[in-house]
Amino acid sequence: MNTETHDPFPTALRADLHAAAGPVGDSTAFIAQATGRGRSRLRRQRRNRWGVASLAAVLLTAGAVGGAHLLEPTPLGLSVAGPVLGQSEPAPTPLKTLQGGSVEIEPSVTAAASDTLGAVVEAHLPGWSAGSNVQGWRSPGFTQVIWETTSTVTSPAVTLGIEVRRTAPKDFSDMDVQCSDSASCFQQTLADGSFLTVGTRQTLVQLGSMPEPARPVEPFASLDFPDGRSIAATASIAAPDIPVDSVYPADSPATADALRAIVTDPRLQEVTIPAPL
Numbered sequence: 001m002n003t004e005t006h007d008p009f010p011t012a013l014r015a016d017l018h019a020a021a022g023p024v025g026d027s028t029a030f031i032a033q034a035t036g037r038g039r040s041r042l043r044r045q046r047r048n049r050w051g052v053a054s055l056a057a058v059l060l061t062a063g064a065v066g067g068a069h070l071l072e073p074t075p076l077g078l079s080v081a082g083p084v085l086g087q088s089e090p091a092p093t094p095l096k097t098l099q100g101g102s103v104e105i106e107p108s109v110t111a112a113a114s115d116t117l118g119a120v121v122e123a124h125l126p127g128w129s130a131g132s133n134v135q136g137w138r139s140p141g142f143t144q145v146i147w148e149t150t151s152t153v154t155s156p157a158v159t160l161g162i163e164v165r166r167t168a169p170k171d172f173s174d175m176d177v178q179c180s181d182s183a184s185c186f187q188q189t190l191a192d193g194s195f196l197t198v199g200t201r202q203t204l205v206q207l208g209s210m211p212e213p214a215r216p217v218e219p220f221a222s223l224d225f226p227d228g229r230s231i232a233a234t235a236s237i238a239a240p241d242i243p244v245d246s247v248y249p250a251d252s253p254a255t256a257d258a259l260r261a262i263v264t265d266p267r268l269q270e271v272t273i274p275a276p277l
Contacts, residue, residue: 105136
């Protein structure tokens with residue numbers, strides 16, 4: 001049985017050649033050569049197509065990887081700490097509340113007032129702003145910021161206290177009560193409508209089991225405004241070193257005139273504190 005596979009390609013090619021160009025002398029050899037060259041060309045084309053396809057696949061893969069890197073930001077050598085999982089901002093410290101219902105003023109407000117008070121005191125009593133402390137409270141009916149410092153340059157030492165207060169609007173019909181316990185007192189309505197009181201008063205200081213309380217004469221000054229604002233300054237012998245029959249040091253620069261200059265300093269009128277509760 002003949003198992004040789006018949007290839008129709010040479011026969012068809014021979015017929016086409018005869019039709020196109022007439023008889024060929026050695027058509028069998030010519031067709032064999034042409035067939036071999038054609039098949040070689042087909043094999044080369046297949047190899048080229050496979051090579052191009054393989055190269056395209058490599059380029060696509062490289063492009064995908066490279067593209068991903070191109071999308072990544074280039075490091076700048078700087079690092080920014082982001083939020084740590086599970087961490088949150090610390091809760092602000094709650095404001096203190098006293099038994100009577102007074103609530104501490106926001107520390108930022110108190111600190112701003114303290115800066116202004118310190119600058120004013122330093123302008124009129126140089127060196128007296130060192131070691132100061134301040135507190136601020138909102139109470140039913142009034143708000144107050146109290147600034148205080150003690151100077152030890154005299155004997156006995158002297159404590160200077162300044163209070164900025166805010167209450168409801170008021171008139172000055174009963175302001176003379178500020179002079180009721182005073183050794184000397186001066187009061188005046190100023191051009192801006194504020195009411196100034198300056199003087200010295202005898203301050204009662206109870207010394208526990210001591211038989212007689214000390215009653216030193218100490219300077220004070222206050223400035224009150226119709227809208228309920230007031231500024232008061234006092235200078236007193238520093239506790240607890242107050243012997244019986246203490247006398248306010250005559251060489252202390254914290255005199256009544258110095259306190260008047262402090263309370264009338266325009267910068268203190270700019271101190272802002274919240275309204276009462």
